[in-house]
Amino acid sequence: xxxxxxxxxxxxxxxxxxxxxxxxxxxxxxxxxxxxxxxxxxxxxxxxxxxxxxxxxxxxxxxxxxxxxxxxxxxxxxxxxxxxxxxxxxxxxxxxxxxxxxxxxxxxxxxxxxxxxxxxxxxxxxxxxxxxxxxxxxxxxxxxxxxxxxxxxxxxxxxxxxxxxxxxxxxxxxxxxxxxxxxxxxxxxxxxxxxxxxxxxxxxxxxxxxxxxxxxxxxxxxxxxxxxxxxxxxxxxxxxxxxxxxxxxxxxxxxxxxxxxxxxxxxxxxxxxxxxxxxxxxxxxxxxxxxxxxxx
Amino acid sequence: xxxxxxxxxxxxxxxxxxxxxxxxxxxxxxxxxxxxxxxxxxxxxxxxxxxxxxxxxxxxxxxxxxxxxxxxxxxxxxxxxxxxxxxxxxxxxxxxxxxxxxxxxxxxxxxxxxxxxxxxxxxxxxxxxxxxxxxxxxxxxxxxxxxxxxxxxxxxxxxxxxxxxxxxxxxxxxxxxxxxxxxxxxxxxxxxxxxxxxxxxxxxxxxxxxxxxxxxxxxxxxxxxxxxxxxxxxxxxxxxxxxxxxxxxxxxxxxxxxxxxxxxxxxxxxxxxxxxxxxxxxxxxxxxxxxxxxxxxxxxxxxxxxxxxxxxxxxxxxxxxxxxxxxxxxxxxxxxxxxxxxxxxx
Numbered sequence: 001x002x003x004x005x006x007x008x009x010x011x012x013x014x015x016x017x018x019x020x021x022x023x024x025x026x027x028x029x030x031x032x033x034x035x036x037x038x039x040x041x042x043x044x045x046x047x048x049x050x051x052x053x054x055x056x057x058x059x060x061x062x063x064x065x066x067x068x069x070x071x072x073x074x075x076x077x078x079x080x081x082x083x084x085x086x087x088x089x090x091x092x093x094x095x096x097x098x099x100x101x102x103x104x105x106x107x108x109x110x111x112x113x114x115x116x117x118x119x120x121x122x123x124x125x126x127x128x129x130x131x132x133x134x135x136x137x138x139x140x141x142x143x144x145x146x147x148x149x150x151x152x153x154x155x156x157x158x159x160x161x162x163x164x165x166x167x168x169x170x171x172x173x174x175x176x177x178x179x180x181x182x183x184x185x186x187x188x189x190x191x192x193x194x195x196x197x198x199x200x201x202x203x204x205x206x207x208x209x210x211x212x213x214x215x216x217x218x219x220x221x222x223x224x225x226x227x228x229x230x231x232x233x234x235x236x237x238x239x240x241x242x243x244x245x246x247x248x249x250x251x252x253x254x255x256x257x258x259x260x261x262x263x264x265x266x267x268x269x270x271x272x273x274x275x276x277x278x279x280x281x282x283x284x285x286x287x288x289x290x291x292x293x294x295x296x
Numbered sequence: 297x298x299x300x301x302x303x304x305x306x307x308x309x310x311x312x313x314x315x316x317x318x319x320x321x322x323x324x325x326x327x328x329x330x331x332x333x334x335x336x337x338x339x340x341x342x343x344x345x346x347x348x349x350x351x352x353x354x355x356x357x358x359x360x361x362x363x364x365x366x367x368x369x370x371x372x373x374x375x376x377x378x379x380x381x382x383x384x385x386x387x388x389x390x391x392x393x394x395x396x397x398x399x400x401x402x403x404x405x406x407x408x409x410x411x412x413x414x415x416x417x418x419x420x421x422x423x424x425x426x427x428x429x430x431x432x433x434x435x436x437x438x439x440x441x442x443x444x445x446x447x448x449x450x451x452x453x454x455x456x457x458x459x460x461x462x463x464x465x466x467x468x469x470x471x472x473x474x475x476x477x478x479x480x481x482x483x484x485x486x487x488x489x490x491x492x493x494x495x496x497x498x499x500x501x502x503x504x505x506x507x508x509x510x511x512x513x514x515x516x517x518x519x520x521x522x523x524x525x526x527x528x529x530x531x532x533x534x535x536x537x538x539x540x541x542x543x544x545x546x547x548x549x550x551x552x553x554x555x556x557x558x559x560x561x562x563x564x565x566x567x568x569x570x571x572x573x574x575x576x577x578x579x580x581x582x583x584x585x586x587x588x589x590x591x592x593x594x595x596x597x598x599x600x601x602x603x604x605x606x607x608x609x610x611x612x613x614x615x616x617x618x619x620x621x622x623x624x625x626x627x628x629x630x631x632x633x634x635x636x637x638x639x640x641x642x
Contacts, residue, residue, distance in 0.1 A: 017379075017380065018380070018384075020377070020378065023378060023384065023386055026384045027384060030384065070382070070383045070384070071382070071383075087382055089489075092489050092490045092491075093489070094381060094387075094430070094431060094486065094489065095380060095381060095382065096381060096382035097382065098382075098383075222444050223443055223444055223445070223449065224445075224446065226444075226445060227444065240444075242443045245433050245434065245435065245438060245443060246376050246391045246433040246435060247433070247434075247435040247438050247439060247443070249443075275380060276379065277376075277379065277433075278376050278377025278378055278379055278389065279377065279378075280377055281376060281377065
């Protein structure tokens, strides 16, 4: 994606962690010690800080930190016809989400607006749940197509708000055996939209022929997908920076390693949300992505 | 028969939390904190004895938290910061920057104090090596082996867990076994998080208890126990202490349709499970107090599948999630319900 230069494109994807100050304020808000206005004020400061950090590090694109999302499904569970259900483990992590209980879902622009950082800063990218993963991880009391319709409306809405591209999080398609027919059905309406199917927690090389046939860009999690197997896929958006470990990769070594296997044209992202890290380490990973982009 | 026990944590009294915060922010010394810890420890022991438990503990008053307490006493692990668990709930997570070594035996004095001040047998919980490994950022071993690829990450996790088991947990357990504890319980809430790493969980447990001359049980909660079943016999633990009540209905009765949270027991019987079972009969996530009759029926149902002599009765998990008052009422009713079940089974 984007214009090719001699160094790879590099940018963050997914939910960015809350700063310690935002966590503290949010706790105080939950205890009734500060009001919503104060919480919003601190959140806006956080958005400015993260935006400035992204711009200063020189990453190719800025991504909305979405730090007021409790999990990837949360704005949707506030929309009509969807509820936040039981706390449920998020794959193989010590992280949990509220399982959506989906009855008759209706997209709500008003709810969505409250979760968009672009109301404050001009972020380029946004993450949303992919329809396949959302359908599979929810308690569905309606058809999966309703989830697809909901996300389709959300994608159109946020693109209309000025986001340049939306990453649809689809760990489910690589974590468990894929229902290819369902995937195709759910993605039918999305073909001409500026989206990327974001895969992680599994080896995408096993299903990349299916994804290639969809005609939609997708990402590969290099912690799970062998680098040499990526050559068999069309995708060159590579989750090469480990978003779940504080260990900082050597940017030169990393780029060289990838280049030696897949050639010159590729994009580097974090494989999973930087929300798995404390705020200060997420900022370090951001700088790392900036250094990859800047050729340092 | 039907020995009653708690699991580990009880909510700390406000005065202790405040004092801990002063200590953690460097405003006060450990020497100033210790009398508050000891006071809360005695209060909690008396509370559990008053509830009528057969085996007791002090509710982790000597520990800020089950992960933080060990890692600040392990060389090679540094505190990284807060990481989200869900919503706005966070836990403090460490980075493994070097081979882990025991800096200070963080349980010996605690256990000695509790044993010396309890009128009942003490079961003593210790956070297990696999959970410590899984909840830490594994920098040191990842640097050696690389992070790309499942095999490399598996091996990095294995080496960290085994080193923690051998060089940190094992020496602690050996010293603990010289005290008058009735039993040591290894807590491994992360055990089934990665189904592909169950071999590591077992290997680390066995390494941790090697040469320990004391009965050791294992507590695993909020997990997919189907992942655990094939491995249970290989741990070498005397007891699995598991959570059930959280999954169960509140209706009285001993039939399958009432005891939906205890279906695993059939699987255990079918596989010929012959160890002791710590049966979770109290839900630690709700304030509603289980009536003794519900506890009784849960036990009677379990007795259809597990010999009563091998059943131990406990809450699903530590009761720090509830106020101390609620915790007391829940434990008291647990004991009353157990007495009712004993009468029926004798």
